[in-house]
Amino acid sequence: MEVGMSQTVVLSAFAGLLAQVCEQAPFDLRPDTALADIPGIDSLRLLQAIALLEENYMVEIMIPMLENLYVVGDVVDAILQARR
Numbered sequence: 531m532e533v534g535m536s537q538t539v540v541l542s543a544f545a546g547l548l549a550q551v552c553e554q555a556p557f558d559l560r561p562d563t564a565l566a567d568i569p570g571i572d573s574l575r576l577l578q579a580i581a582l583l584e585e586n587y588m589v590e591i592m593i594p595m596l597e598n599l600y601v602v603g604d605v606v607d608a609i610l611q612a613r614r
Contacts, residue, residue, distance in 0.1 A: 537561070540606045543586060547579040561603030568602075580605060589613055 541559060549556045552570035559568070565576060583605070584590055589612035599605050 537603075537606050537610065540583075540587070540609050541602065544579065544583055544602065544605055544609075547582045547586075548575075551575045551578045551582070559602045561601065561606060563602045565600060565602065565605070583609060584612075587613060 541561065545557045545559045548554075548559070548568060548571070552568070552575055554570050557568060565571065568576075580591065580596070580599075587609055589609060591608045591612055595608050595611075599608065
């Protein structure tokens with residue numbers, strides 16, 4: 531992915547990965563969507579989706595940052611920050 535990737539690109543990728551791990555149709559997510567409100571989500575599936583996102587963008591979100599992810603925008607921001 532290019533250096534200047536946007537929040538929209540990461541959000542779209544995350545939505546697709548969540549749909550894949552939750553075995554659901556693609557989600558229409560917004561940055562303010564609470565992670566707990568995503569249909570079919572549980573902590574294991576969330577971590578699977580985040581791990582796939584990290585792999586796709588070749589980044590690692592540090593554990594202290596993982597503990598502070600509450601909404602979709604938090605995940606997107608964490609990926610973008612890890613790219614810097």
